[in-house]
Amino acid sequence: MTTSSASSEAAQTAMIPQREPPVRRRGVPGWLRQNLFSSPLNSLVSVVMLVVTVMVLWPLLQWAVVQADWLGETRQACTGEGACWVFISARLESIVYGFYPESEIWRVNIVFAMLAGVIAWLVLPRLPAKGWMALFALTGFPIIAFFLLAGGAFGLMPVPTRDWGGLMLTLTIAVVGIVGSLPIGILLALGRRSSMPLVRGVSVVFIEFWRGVPLITVLFMASVMLPLFVPSEVEFDKLLRALVGIMLFWSAYMAEVVRGGLQAIDKGQDEAGMSLGLGYWQRMGLIVLPQALKLVIPGIVNTFIALFKDTSLVLIIGLLDLLSIIQAGLTDPEWLGYAMEGYVFAALVYWVFCFSMSRYSQRIERKLHTGH
Amino acid sequence: MWRSVRRSRESGALWRDPSFRALLVQAVLLIALTAVIFVLVFNTMNNLEERGITTGFGFFGERAGFSIPQTLVEYSGNSTYAMTFLVGLLNTLLVSAMGVVAATLIGFLVGIARLSPNWLLAKAAMVYVEIFRNVPLLLQILFWYFAVLRALPSPRDSLSLFEAVFLNIRGLILPEPLPQPGFSAVLWALLLAVVASVLLVRFARRRQDRTGQRLPAGWLSLALIVGLPLAVYAINGFPLNWEMPSLAGFNFRGGITILPELAALWLALSIYTAAFIAEIVRSGIQSVAHGQIEAARSLGLSSGVTLRKIVVPQAMRLIIPQLTSQHLNLIKNSSLATAIGYPDLVAVFAGTALNQTGQALEIIAITMAVYLTISLVVSFLMNLYNARVQIKER
Known part of the structure; x- marks a missing residue:
């Protein structure tokens, strides 16, 4: 009797609350230790990769953004060292x-908008009747788009x-x-x-x-x-x-x-x-x-x-x-x-x-x- | 089945009989196909006659009359169109072979890097894959050619490495090896060493099967392959001279020139295809069940042996078929050479030769037949290999 009560006292009935992971594995330092510096070789690779990344990204950023020219109409607008956008x-x-033709560009824009609409409908999971939409994308849409783009009918300029x-x-x-x-x-x-x-x-x-x-x-x-x-x-x-x-x-x-x-x-x-x-x-x-x-x-x-x-x-x-x-x-x-x-x-x-x-x-x- | 067919026949409707219907469908298909082919041939004959084009392969013997910047065989303006075809084909095969080797190498490295425990390395490999496989190959070829290699300095201001290797707008210029008498012995020694090491590896395997004792066959054959030719080379008194390229006027004389067109095509093909190969390698390695690795560990195999003997052979089974189809894609994609003027089969034969002779039908058909043959031969060889590595079910 006494032994069994002793053992039931010894046995834990309540759940032990979850303990925090050790400091070495927690937060940013823990993540760094696990993913970048887990072994000497790994650390070496990390350092090399970091240097390479910076050496590639920094000049790229300089060229594409910092020293680039964005505004203007002609070549003379490009005076900087970087890209000439x-x-x-x-x-x-x-x-x-x-x-x-510039006066007809609205037709292309309508087709672009329709294309975007059809794709969005097919891709967004919530919208209903995907089967009908797919059928429209494969049949109705190309026909409408053809007449809009090529013209020559319904009073549209060919x-x-x-x-x-x-x-x-x-x-x-x-x-x-x-x-x-x-x-x-x-x-x-x-x-x-x-x-x-x-x-x-x-x-x-x-x-x-x-x-x-x-x-x-x-x-x-x-x-x-x-x-x-x-x-x-x-x-x-x-x-x-x-x-x-x-x-x-x-x-x-x-x-x-x-x-x-x-x-x-x-x-x-x-x-x-x-x-x-x-x-x-x-x-x-x-x-x-x-x-x-x-x-x-x-x-x-x-x-x-x-x-x-x-x-x-x-x-x-x-x-x-x-x-x-x-x-x-x-x-x-x-x-x-x-x-x-x-x-x-x-x-x-x-x-x-x-x-x-x-x-x-x-x-x-x-x-x-x-x-x- | 038989009974149902019988019953439908008894009921009298012949067109309800599936086997009759199958016959009917195929007969209609055959008639339609023949009609289409007949109409096409008829139209083509008419059109050719109207334009005064004679068909046939006689043009192969005629003088081509144009030169090609890179030829692996003797070729000049006086050569025939048959030689043009051969030169183009060899150039296609050259860039394809170079591309296949490089793409496989880069692809395996990047694919393995994607599985690295190092976060930076894995992400860098992922960025590589996502950038290069989502941009059209043609754009990449044009990029390397026009934006990178065309921006290199002129021959006078070449970038040089030890005054032996030069890089400029005309291409990459390397010293040319000139074998002296006695050099062939070195090549024979190399061949002998390769054969010997194959035998050695076999012997080592059999010995291990029999006695359980291992030989360091890998290291021994490496020593053999490197050492034997080197020894023969030294004994014969180093019978190899190098012709150094030197600047003469506006260009280099001597040495081997790798055309910028070849370099651009090679770079683009390898980098683009490597992105796909990396994904194949990654998914192949990931597909090996984790229990396999755990089982190997519990048998006490080291991680290197686990990789070599457990993971790689199983991953290869998945990788090889897809890898082959990527290699085939690379060979077919090498035809984009024509966009930058690398003299491959499509550029010189289906391009220049076609424009000069006007034999569109024959030339396009031959060009397609070449690629088709390469595809079929490679897939046949790979099927043979595949049958060997597939799981043998006993």
Whole structure:
């Protein structure tokens, strides 16, 4: 009796309050000790990295901000040691709109606003009816945007595509490429998994062909060979040729991404659809594809990023996208010697788009992983 | 299945029979495909005839009549288009090989750095990856070429290292090694040392399997590979002279010149692709289950052995296929050379040769076929390797 009461006294029944971590691990010094100076080697690496970082960042900051010239209209405004951002601001309008007529720029702005709205709707998790919005983004929006940009109908002044340029052209190519390559890619992916040998064979050859050649040869082919393929009376717009090439090329990559999703869907889903008496397109459209596409959203977005970056290749066939407008500006005799500013600005624009897309895809990836 | 098919046949509707429908769909596809190809060929023939272009590969034997700044084989303006093709192909392969090696090296270093316990190093690696993979490659190539290498001094004010290596706007100029008679023995010694060390490593492994005793095979073969050629080199009286580049007028004479175009392309390709390889390496290493490392520790393996024998082989299984596809991307991306005028296959063959001959159809088809062949060969080799390292299920 006495022993048991003694032991119950000895045994703690109440929880011991959590103790603070030791001083060595607390606060800023603790964090520094753990992450930067945990061992002699680690400390050495930290010191070296710190020196390198400062040696890189300090001159960069000096050049880009502190000693840079921001205001002005002409080259004479650039007197400092640092970057001459006047080079960018003086030609900002052509960088964004190319040679689009000034009186019609509002049309481009409407399209920009619509694009931003559609993307925001699709990305923000709270807004409803994402499926309808996606359908609109793939069908209604491109049609409206086409009539707004190209004009020639509804009393809008026609603007030939050779006047399109800058960021607006880059976004146009990117959006058309994305909107066009996704449906073709889905069809190819389904074709590659078909049980019909001819359909499968054609899809495999098509996909492997485009994936095996560089985009630049595809663009060359589109600009040199496409006119040969059609009757000589048909006039083929230069931009349209590039777009056809880009769409075909990326649809092959898209097909491989979608195929990954199709393979991840359990065969039982398809079989259950079959036993319900659904036809092939009903099973694919209502059961398999919605699940598969949801799975591969990160992969699709990554393909979008690659496509977006590769729109810059149209420079080589002479379209004036964002990069080529800046590249052309560098050869302007008024503004020689500002290559660094031009490229850094262009890089920043591309980077903002690509980085936000990659962050979005990472977020989706994390969201998809919660099920496990 | 069979029964259902039978029943549907009995009910009379032939188009409800799946196998018949499959046949029908494929027949329609075949007809449509043939029609499309026929129309394309017909249009092309018509167009070519209208423009007075004769098709065929006869142009390969004609004189090209333009010179190329960097050639790995004998080439002049009098050479044929076949030689132009070869020069372009070799230049493509050169920059691709250089890029693959450098990108893999940088990629592995950065990928491992991203997993470093050192916060600064890990973040620096992350910044590297996020910057370089989110900016178009073409922009990076133009940046290195026009903003960095074009800003270098003229040959007269070259940056120099020990008065032997010079860097200026014309490129990087290195001393050229001139092998003297007797130098081939050194190369043979090197080959012999490599073969010997391969055998040594094999022997050491077999001995360890048999007796449990280890040989320091790594160090021994390193000594062999470095030591043997050096010894032969010394015995033969150092049979290698260096031709130093020297300033003559406005340019350098002698030495090997690495064109700024090659340097810019190489830098951009390696740095860009390395960012992707780093991510692949990081995710590959992270994918190795933590229990594996803990098990190795509990067996008493040191952290170095754990890394070499447990983590890396398992990570490699995931890394290799993705790494190959990055290497293939690099080879295909080397075609961007044409933007800065590095004389690769696309620039000299699909560019200059196409403009001169007008044989667009043939030249584009050959160029595409080359890249397609490279892609297929590399993926085939990698599939072989992959089959070897995959988990063997017994």
